[in-house]
Amino acid sequence: MANSKTVIIKIKRQQTPESKPYSEEFELTYRPGMNITSALMDIAASPVTRQGKVTTPVAYDSNCLEEVCGSCAMLINGQAKMACSALIDNLKQPITLEPFSKFPIIRDLQVDRSVLFENLKKVKGWVPVDGTYDLGPGPRQSAEEQEQAYPLSRCISCCCCMEACPQFNEKTGFVGAAAISQVRLFNTHPTGKALKVDRLQALMGDGGIQECGYAQNCVEVCPKDIPLTRSIADVGGQVMWQAIKDFFRT
Ligand code: SF4
Ligand code: SF4
Ligand code: FES
Known part of the structure; x- marks a missing residue:
């Protein structure tokens, strides 16, 4: 382990989506309160490896710097x-940084997470509104409904839950916990529930909710503590009832 005044970081790098990955190691001066993003900024300010080789700044995504935008996963x-x-003080050294493994690499630590947005489109993860004229105030939600909806609305689309999920892979095409939890959120919304049946039907069949093996990794890694396994159980029940209704209707 490095002495208390330095931070050792090993980074898996890749110049282009097609090129071969390689590793570089950096030794940084420790500052109290340092986090991984500030360490990456230090590297960008002086991109020299621990071995003294001049290199390029590491590519990564970030925006809000306060766990709100979801880009820096x-x-x-x-x-x-x-x-x-991710505070340096809470991490065992040498610290390793790698891009997410289940998403296409753009460069270094940047990945393409658009699959989540495609999955949200699939499950109609929105409240349908006609913005062409003033609709007036929407229906009210009770305090209890708001209390249940608020934690679900905190999703920052970081995709941590999908990266950690054993079922989220090319073979299953599973939509993942985030999209399912948004179905729960919008199905309880007084206006959003207009699309409830469409959402539940989108979660039937290949890639749907039945792919979940209930391993619970998702809820462990969610940075916003969203009750994902409760959402999966709740939406699973809704999908089952919808399937029964559809069966008797045909
Ligand atoms: S419960 Fe397990 S299988 Fe289901 S979404 Fe979460 S991590 Fe994936
Ligand atoms: S549910 Fe949690 S882990 Fe998944 S995308 Fe949303 S905030 Fe990230
Ligand atoms: S920069 Fe980390 S969540 Fe926005």
Whole structure:
């Protein structure tokens, strides 16, 4: 382990989506309160490896720097985490940084997470509104309904839950926990529930909710503590009832 004044970081790098990955190691001066994003900024300011080789700054995504935008997710010491809230003090050294393994690489620690947005489109993860005229105030939600909806609305689309899920892979095409939890959110919304049947039918069949093996990795890694397994159980029940209704209707 490095002495207390330095931070050792090993980074898996890749110049282009097609090129071969390689590893580089950096030794940084420790500062109290340092997090992974600030360490990556230090590397960008002086991109020299521990061995003294001048290199390029490491590419990574970030925006809000306060665990709100969801862009800075990566594998930190092998776990899906947000770089901006991962404090160096809480990490075992040498720290390893890798891009998410289940998403196409763009460069270094940047990956293409558009699959989540495609999955949200699939399950109609929105409240349908006609923006062409003033609809007036929407229906009210009770305090209890708001309390249940609020934790679900905190999803930051980071994809940590999908990276950690054993069922999220090319073979299953599973939509993942985030999209399912958004179905729960919008199915309870007074206006959003207009699309409830469409959403439940989108979760039937290949890639749907039955692909979930209930391993619970998703809920463990979610940085916003969203009750994902409760959402999966709740939506699973809704999908089952919808399937029964559809069966008797045909
Ligand atoms: S419960 Fe397990 S299988 Fe289901 S979404 Fe979460 S991690 Fe994936
Ligand atoms: S449910 Fe949690 S882990 Fe999954 S995308 Fe949303 S915030 Fe990230
Ligand atoms: S930079 Fe926005 S969540 Fe980390």
